[in-house]
Amino acid sequence: MxxxxxxxxxxxxxASRAYSYTTKEMTVLEALNSALxxxxxxxxxxxxxxxxxxxxRGAYKVRLLKKYGPERVLDTPITEKGVxxxxxxxxxxxxxxxxxxxxxxxxxxxxxxSAAKSNYMSAGQISKYFANTIIFRGPNGAAAGxxxxxxxxxxxxxxxxxxxxxxxxxxxxxxxxxxxxxIRDPDPVVFLENELLYGESFTVSAEALDSSFCLPIxxxxxxxxxxxxxxxxxxxxxxxxxxxxxxxxKEGINAEVINLRxxxxxDRSNINASVRRTSRLVTIExxxxxxxxxxxxxxSILEESFEHLDAPVERIAVADVPMPYAANxxxxxxxxxxxxxxxxxxxxxxxxxxxxAA
Amino acid sequence: MKFISEAADKxxxxxxxxxxxxxxxxxSRFEQVDKETAVKMYKSMVTLQIMDNIFYEAQRQGxxxxxxxxxxxxxxxxxxxxxxxxxxxILPQYREPGILLWRGFTLQEFANQCFGNSADYGKGKQMxxxxxxxxxxxxxxxxxxxTQLPQAAGVAYSLKMDKKEACVVAFTGDGGTxxxxxxxxxxxxxxxxxxxLFICRNNGWAISTPISEQFRSDGVVVxxxxxxxxxxxxxxxxxxxVYNTIRAAREMVIHEQKPVLVEALSYRVGHHSTSDDSTKxxxxxxxxxxxxARNPLARFRKWVHKNGWWTDDEESELRGSIRKQxxxxxxxxxxxxxxxxxxMFSDVYDDLPSNLHEQEKxxxxxxxxxxxxxxxxxxx
Numbered sequence: 225m226x227x228x229x230x231x232x233x234x235x236x237x238x239a240s241r242a243y244s245y246t247t248k249e250m251t252v253l254e255a256l257n258s259a260l261x262x263x264x265x266x267x268x269x270x271x272x273x274x275x276x277x278x279x280x281r282g283a284y285k286v287r288l289l290k291k292y293g294p295e296r297v298l299d300t301p302i303t304e305k306g307v308x309x310x311x312x313x314x315x316x317x318x319x320x321x322x323x324x325x326x327x328x329x330x331x332x333x334x335x336x337x338s339a340a341k342s343n344y345m346s347a348g349q350i351s352k353y354f355a356n357t358i359i360f361r362g363p364n365g366a367a368a369g370x371x372x373x374x375x376x377x378x379x380x381x382x383x384x385x386x387x388x389x390x391x392x393x394x395x396x397x398x399x400x401x402x403x404x405x406x407i408r409d410p411d412p413v414v415f416l417e418n419e420l421l422y423g424e425s426f427t428v429s430a431e432a433l434d435s436s437f438c439l440p441i442x443x444x445x446x447x448x449x450x451x452x453x454x455x456x457x458x459x460x461x462x463x464x465x466x467x468x469x470x471x472x473x474k475e476g477i478n479a480e481v482i483n484l485r486x487x488x489x490x491d492r493s494n495i496n497a498s499v500r501r502t503s504r505l506v507t508i509e510x511x512x513x514x515x516x517x518x519x520x521x522x523x524s525i526l527e528e529s530f531e532h533l534d535a536p537v538e539r540i541a542v543a544d545v546p547m548p549y550a551a552n553x554x555x556x557x558x559x560x561x562x563x564x565x566x567x568x569x570x571x572x573x574x575x576x577x578x579x580x581a582a
Numbered sequence: 583m584k585f586i587s588e589a590a591d592k593x594x595x596x597x598x599x600x601x602x603x604x605x606x607x608x609x610s611r612f613e614q615v616d617k618e619t620a621v622k623m624y625k626s627m628v629t630l631q632i633m634d635n636i637f638y639e640a641q642r643q644g645x646x647x648x649x650x651x652x653x654x655x656x657x658x659x660x661x662x663x664x665x666x667x668x669x670x671x672i673l674p675q676y677r678e679p680g681i682l683l684w685r686g687f688t689l690q691e692f693a694n695q696c697f698g699n700s701a702d703y704g705k706g707k708q709m710x711x712x713x714x715x716x717x718x719x720x721x722x723x724x725x726x727x728x729t730q731l732p733q734a735a736g737v738a739y740s741l742k743m744d745k746k747e748a749c750v751v752a753f754t755g756d757g758g759t760x761x762x763x764x765x766x767x768x769x770x771x772x773x774x775x776x777x778x779l780f781i782c783r784n785n786g787w788a789i790s791t792p793i794s795e796q797f798r799s800d801g802v803v804v805x806x807x808x809x810x811x812x813x814x815x816x817x818x819x820x821x822x823x824v825y826n827t828i829r830a831a832r833e834m835v836i837h838e839q840k841p842v843l844v845e846a847l848s849y850r851v852g853h854h855s856t857s858d859d860s861t862k863x864x865x866x867x868x869x870x871x872x873x874x875a876r877n878p879l880a881r882f883r884k885w886v887h888k889n890g891w892w893t894d895d896e897e898s899e900l901r902g903s904i905r906k907q908x909x910x911x912x913x914x915x916x917x918x919x920x921x922x923x924x925x926m927f928s929d930v931y932d933d934l935p936s937n938l939h940e941q942e943k944x945x946x947x948x949x950x951x952x953x954x955x956x957x958x959x960x961x962x
Binding site for chain 1: 702703704705707708712714715716721722724726729732733743774925928929930931932935936937
């Protein structure tokens, strides 16, 4: 029994070792932390500061703290404007700020009026002296039963601001590659994570596991090729779009799913190229509809690919209400897979119903 | 059960060295300032005063769009600058151009920034009086109030990590202490043991809000203790007292590596800015009183005069010369070309992104097609 067990264990160990040279299963949270670890060990100027955000995340920070010491991993008093204002002027240091992005509003003045604008308003003087490299990262958007003040998506607000770069990873590979790119980027980056994705596991390729791996900022990724309709999404909605595409293919609709990855700069050329191939567009986001990311994408398509459209652009967003708390109401306020399926059918003229709620 | 009273029996006393007549107050301990430093201080205070008058008039004549004076606070400006070293990093609010002046920023450089011409270090991207200069260790001024306070804690932490023999000096006014950033900045500096010297210029007015409507505490000095920060109140119109206080505070900040708070009491003689008319909310005789009887220049001049270090002839010669230099600087700055078109798109990001590159190209094409509609004084 013992021998058998050992043999089984032995086989598993060897198999997993062989497996790790090719691909690996990683949760988004593990991916983010692996990226942090690698960047912090590669460059002594990188440091992390933020407020305690919860048990399991605290546990990860504790490991970073043990490895890099209190000078590079700083726990701070609970004041977002302090955390961000503080770092805004820490010279020659690349910093990763971890705050609950849902509380970003309390530091929004420093993010917009300081981080985004001061390089421009000082004609580069402030950044010649002090590095402008800072990442504001943390959970963002709806997290299931946390109410309106904890469920706001900031992609549209931050995405409209020149001077910032805004990223929204979906998979573990996105998380690794984009966080590393953000840390190495000289401009301020708002890194919008999603709490519900933290525990989700994805296969990460060997290339993405390499410590030099980095994804380009400003490039979207075509997650699923198709020819009938283009669906753009970011963060959690990418997963929903992919699932909707699987349902639609059975009805003969072959959807192309684009993972935006980058909200600002928006990959307008790739999105337009896709729409020119498919002639139809559905945008999905977990943010509010008015002035949202989808609205910007619509405008871009109208400006550059108007003649190629065969149908009006469809936008899917959360309901235009502060996010309700009750589970049933929340479910109805957030886009679901069947909403996406229904909307794509309408874009493909397969549905006779015009009302959004069918 | 004992409640701490909301107000102490006595207000925190104020450190002074010179009486209103320019005589050292008996019993006041202070470090003597040598002739060279004292004369340089006085001349700088005069220069600042005249610069403020002339630029203010220039705005009124429509030659610059905006200006903000430091009238009445010349002692805080110059005496603080004299007490620091050039390695100390300044994070100003906006009423501290005297620090730049002391450190060698020329009248022409001030004028260039106000006119936003091609020689402006800010490349015309900021409003007038929002000076910034790397070589003078003076952070570019940012309009939102008190945002520089938490930033100061960060800069100081970095100096600390580099073990520099220097500190950060962050300014704010009485109004700024009501901002959330004041709390965040001081708390962070205290918790992080950041070497910041916080200087609050309590000049009695935050635009039209008097200090009686700003806080219920005994001014700003008492707030230091709430954060575990050592603090002191000084007569901001007494140049010698300010000099001595800042010297001592700086020593503490650097050698003990912790923040210190200085409240400098003064009076904002001028309007808040050229967008304000303070006679609408305060009596004219109050302004006159502080302009004349409580004038910091007059007080310091009396002391310098008594020491035989300054004469009336030198005074009129200096004033005439500064005035001429300023009028000349304004003329030169006004005639100078504005920054080139490309500067509109630079420094948004580290590298020029493709969308801005396209916009610039498109703009240049439009200018070529409609040359006659494009202003002649903006170089392409």
